Amino acid sequence: MGRGTGGDKDSLMNGPRYSAAELLGRLVHFDTTSDRSNLALVAFVEDYLAQHGLASHLVPSADGAKASLYASIGPAGVRGVALSGHTDVVPVDGQTWSSDPFVMSERDGRLYGRGTADMKGFLACVLAAVPDFVKRQLAVPIHLVFSYDEEVGCLGVRPLIAEIGRRFVAPRMVIVGEPTSMSVVDAHKGPVRWHVEIKGRAAHSSMAPLGVNAISVAGKLLAELARIEQELERAPRAERFDPPYATLQVTRIDGGTATNIVPVYCRFDFDVRALPGVDAAAIDRRIRAFADRECVPEMRRIAPEAGIDIRVANEVPPFAAGSASEAVALALRLAGHNETHAVSYATEAGLFQEAGSPAVVIGPGDIAQAHAADEFIAKDQLEKCMVFLDRLGAWAERGTPLS
Numbered sequence: 517m518g519r520g521t522g523g524d525k526d527s528l529m530n531g532p533r534y535s536a537a538e539l540l541g542r543l544v545h546f547d548t549t550s551d552r553s554n555l556a557l558v559a560f561v562e563d564y565l566a567q568h569g570l571a572s573h574l575v576p577s578a579d580g581a582k583a584s585l586y587a588s589i590g591p592a593g594v595r596g597v598a599l600s601g602h603t604d605v606v607p608v609d610g611q612t613w614s615s616d617p618f619v620m621s622e623r624d625g626r627l628y629g630r631g632t633a634d635m636k637g638f639l640a641c642v643l644a645a646v647p648d649f650v651k652r653q654l655a656v657p658i659h660l661v662f663s664y665d666e667e668v669g670c671l672g673v674r675p676l677i678a679e680i681g682r683r684f685v686a687p688r689m690v691i692v693g694e695p696t697s698m699s700v701v702d703a704h705k706g707p708v709r710w711h712v713e714i715k716g717r718a719a720h721s722s723m724a725p726l727g728v729n730a731i732s733v734a735g736k737l738l739a740e741l742a743r744i745e746q747e748l749e750r751a752p753r754a755e756r757f758d759p760p761y762a763t764l765q766v767t768r769i770d771g772g773t774a775t776n777i778v779p780v781y782c783r784f785d786f787d788v789r790a791l792p793g794v795d796a797a798a799i800d801r802r803i804r805a806f807a808d809r810e811c812v813p814e815m816r817r818i819a820p821e822a823g824i825d826i827r828v829a830n831e832v833p834p835f836a837a838g839s840a841s842e843a844v845a846l847a848l849r850l851a852g853h854n855e856t857h858a859v860s861y862a863t864e865a866g867l868f869q870e871a872g873s874p875a876v877v878i879g880p881g882d883i884a885q886a887h888a889a890d891e892f893i894a895k896d897q898l899e900k901c902m903v904f905l906d907r908l909g910a911w912a913e914r915g916t917p918l919s
């Protein structure tokens with residue numbers, strides 16, 4: 517139907533309509549592994565939204581190779597509901613797939629492809645719902661927030677969040693569509709990653725007292741970290757989480773040069789999955805104080821150049837919506853559920869919440885398939901998400917307060 521032929525509202529908004537599954541096939545076909553550009557996918561979304569009369573606002577990465585996309589449907593200058601998702605996917609390297617991970621294929625009611633569950637399925641549903649959102653007279657606007665580099669530490673959404681209150685009106689609430697099998701998640705742990713570098717002094721291993729053994733120093737630090745790990749496990753538990761305590765793990769280690777040389781360097785990484793309320797800064801202070809007290813003076817007596825560098829490489833805040841959260845109340849109502857869940861994986865929800873927008877996590881697909889070979893989403897998950905978004909549109913049109 518051509519523009520204006522019918523005169524009704526439908527014919528004036530005649531951008532293309534696709535099913536969520538069709539859009540998902542298009543999105544999967546863009547290889548947006550986190551170390552690659554997402555600009556082709558962003559251009560596709562921008563073009564699609566433009567066909568529905570919507571302007572996209574991009575927040576590019578520092579090198580310009582990637583961008584987040586923000587778009588808004590409904591009245592301007594009003595705080596609305598943001599639908600947030602990441603465009604990047606994890607690598608397929610080393611995984612054995614039954615079919616091309618970047619060509620979506622359907623088998624037994626499941627759609628296979630990298631990112632189908634985590635989390636292009638949600639993005640596809642949001643895009644499929646756009647024509648309906650546009651058609652409605654929304655009282656509460658719906659904002660789309662598509663980020664990049666989520667899988668490498670929720671990096672890409674941060675510059676966009678920094679523009680909230682400047683370029684973008686602060687969302688009244690944020691729905692983060694990570695795969696939860698469409699159940700309502702109101703809390704998650706926050707990963708904090710440290711990188712530790714120890715500089716010792718090399719010496720012939722037969723003359724060990726002349727050197728500073730960086731690996732031995734690492735051993736002392738690892739022992740202290742093991743003590744912290746045990747204390748975290750013994751701390752008051754939050755039984756909603758699995759495991760119900762904060763974990764600490766040394767995740768990588770590398771050191772030494774040869775079997776007959778006192779090692780001059782050792783590097784390792786460790787990771788804390790903090791429960792909401794666990795003070796990661798206190799762990800940071802403790803390991804630094806231990807290094808300064810128990811390691812560095814002894815090292816410097818032999819080698820003034822020796823030292824230990826401890827830095828936080830990445831931190832995603834834990835998320836706890838709180839019992840009075842309007843975002844959680846809305847998500848429960850739209851999903852038709854009455855219970856919430858806590859998960860151990862991280863999302864962008866904590867960052868939005870920290871920036872002043874109440875958040876909730878709910879999206880199609882099962883986290884069990886995320887990051888795995890033969891990742892898939894069940895088609896009925898897309899259907900459930902479409903029902904959820906349709907109810908969101910109806911609610912946003914009425915603009916009725918939540919009670």
Ligand SMILES: [Zn+2]
Nearest residue numbers: 602634635694
């Ligand atoms: Zn994800």
